[in-house]
Amino acid sequence: MPFVDAAVAGTRNLLCVTATDTAPLCGAHFESGVRRYDTVPRNTEYHPEMGLRVLIGALVRRAASRDKAAVPVCSHVSRHYARTYLELEANATEANAALEELGFVHHCQDCLERDHEFGRLPDAPEVCPDCGSRRVVTAGPIWLGPVAEPSFVERVSDAVTDDMGEAKRARKLLDTVAGEPDRPTHYDQHRLYKQWSRPAIGMEEFVAALRDAGFAAARAHYSGTAFKTDATVAEMRDVTADLG
Ligand SMILES: [Zn+2]
Known part of the structure; x- marks a missing residue:
């Protein structure tokens, strides 16, 4: 600073x-x-x-x-x-x-x-x-605004070449950032399941269930269990109640 x-x-x-x-x-x-x-x-x-x-x-x-x-x-x-x-x-x-x-x-x-x-x-x-x-x-x-401009991030991802060290990791990071719904906070799936006293299900299944219910949802790059959605905590709990 x-x-x-x-x-x-x-x-x-x-x-x-x-x-x-x-x-x-x-x-x-x-x-x-x-x-x-x-x-x-x-x-x-x-x-x-x-x-x-x-x-x-x-x-x-x-x-x-x-x-x-x-x-x-x-x-x-x-x-x-x-x-x-x-x-x-x-x-x-x-x-x-x-x-x-x-x-x-x-x-x-x-x-x-x-x-x-x-x-x-x-x-x-x-x-x-x-x-x-x-x-x-x-x-x-x-x-509170977007932290990235998806079209810019996609262009950066396309410009990553294999000879740049960590190309695979960089592309994965950029592609995740580009696909994150524009929300000011993300959730940690394990923290939610702990809150609900239920064993956590797979991330892909979890995010797909939210999408199937009509919510915006995608993994977020912050951690392996981070995701973003426009669903409320109560809505997520209901939508995933019968899974796992
Ligand atoms: Zn509360």
Whole structure:
């Protein structure tokens, strides 16, 4: 973060940022996350994505202070770092539009349901609308918009050649990122099944069941058990009740 202002000032088109301080980013080291990224990070079961969105949110705000719009075209969290590629545009109106993609996530620590709202001020629920728990935490402002532009990511994947080390791994990562539904948080399937006191079923079967029920659903690149969907926790529980 100490170098962001200089990087934004010295970059014309594409700003590429790697962050290795995942504990402050995801809220595991709360106070240092607040200091470095000037936001409220929260430690949830989707911590890699929380960290990525805290990072992008901070970068978008710093760029906006220089009348520049920063829009992520590709992002991922791999091993122990977050990486994002931001397209920069020197345009105050576009910078305003980028800021409108920031907002808050409200997360229930009991039933794992979460909601998000765009804007500069949060309207946090006092109790979880789904289970009535008072253990609802709010994170933000963080980036809520897309973390990648699928057509760009697909072109990057096509440009990976076998002589580039780890070509297979890179293609798999990029293809997963390109196919992720545009939602601000992902779920961890094992965490859900633990919550439901049921043995987890295979990821492919699980994601297919959600799709068959009419929901958007796909694996997410954050881990082998990560996925994204527009279904609620209660809907997922119902849809998969007879499986496994
Ligand atoms: Zn709840």
